[in-house]
Amino acid sequence: MNFETFNFHPRIMAGVQALGYITPTPIQLKSIPPVMQGRDLIGLAQTGTGKTAAFVLPILQRLLQSPRGRVGALIISPTRELAEQTYETINELGKQTGLRSIAIYGGVNMDQQTWKLRNGVEIIVACPGRLLDHLWKGTVDLSHLEVLVIDEADRMFDMGFLPDIRGILRCLLKPRQTLLFSATMPGDIRRLVQEILHDPVTVQIGHILPATTVSHALYPVKQHRKTALLMELLRHTETGSVLVFTRTKYHAARVAQQLARAGYRATSLQGNMSQYQRQAALDGFRAGSFKILVATDIAARGIDVLDISHVVNYDMPDSTDAYINRIGRTGRIGKTGDAFTFVTGEDTPMVRALEHLLNTPLEHRTLQSFDYTMPVPDNKYLRSSHSQQLRRHTIRNEWVGNRKVTVAQTR
Helix, strand or coil: CCHHHHCCCHHHHHHHHHCCCCCCCHHHHHHHHHHHCCCCEEEEECCCCCHHHHHHHHHHHHHCCCCCCCCCEEEECCCHHHHHHHHHHHHHHCCCCCCCEEEECCCCCHHHHHHHHHCCCCEEEECHHHHHHHHHHCCCCCCCCCEEEECCHHHHHHCCCHHHHHHHHCCCCCCCEEEEEECCCCHHHHHHHHHHCCCCEEEEECCCCCCCCEEEEEEECCHHHHHHHHHHHHHHCCCCEEEEEECCHHHHHHHHHHHHHCCCCEEEECCCCCHHHHHHHHHHHHHCCCCEEEEEHHHHCCCCCCCEEEEEECCCCCEHHHHHHHHCCECCCCCCEEEEEEECHHHHHHHHHHHHHHCCCCEECCCCCCCCCCCCCCCHHHHHHHHHHCCCEEEEEEEECCEEEEEEEEC
């Protein structure tokens, strides 16, 4: 099957062909027909499965038949990076349609967004907070909205956006088609689905297991020796682009700074950066100016770089799904990749959960050239930072569609 099967307008097919799309991905194959029929839809799929095109293409098809100059589609995204990536996809696929779009998020001048909105757009991609700012100022009119998309819903809830989502929904006074995409379905999202979706079709595309092209290894290490171990690994490992995940914004910035001081071409991606800084970091990583990107889970949503050879979990992720999401950035398009995870004694429950998920023991590695015995530096601030990392994990199970996943909670 190819994209011709969907009978898209020739102007849309021109965008499809320009991007080299030939065979639809599973999420596109299963989602596009019901969305084009006007059905509400729940799409359960991980990052990198092609879900953006799964909702963008039907939106373009629908809006080609609608009046111009008014907002017909609203896509809500959790992060600026994902909003910008979706906006770029709309522009590329819809280049020949004449449909106008805008990405709305904080950290940039609001007046420029207002000017573009007044000139008329048909599609808005927005982060919740800045969208509410425009709604309160009356610079966004959603009275003619036909399609609402809530993208990466689970991450939206992780970031505390539920009140903002409800505030936006209160501004939508007429019936519309609603599409919700998420990697998991925790209780809050299930309740929202029941409230705002009407007789939805559910499409689940499971990256239930990581790609077989990725190898996994655990590196036991004390918390205060993680950065030193990371540098030692980088010295002894042949790598391409490397994506390093930390638990906090502070550690993302600090680890990147330490790597840069040691001579590595490294940068960070985290929530305390301005939009200009974040975009510069992403662009530099894509272009190869930076070989190492240190990021938090939330900031990393929307990263789509094909040539990542290694993913390093500087901090253990908090769920098996988060692990799959992280390492899904390597071993793509037939290439092999490596996933290295630093583990402390507090991570034992998640190690067991991962081994259960993968149905195999994970290899534990040590570096003979590395000094694991060095004590915590005699520095009051560093000791305090170290102690804050020693959190005890509890394990709970969550149902995602018809499968059970393991989630670790810290306390």
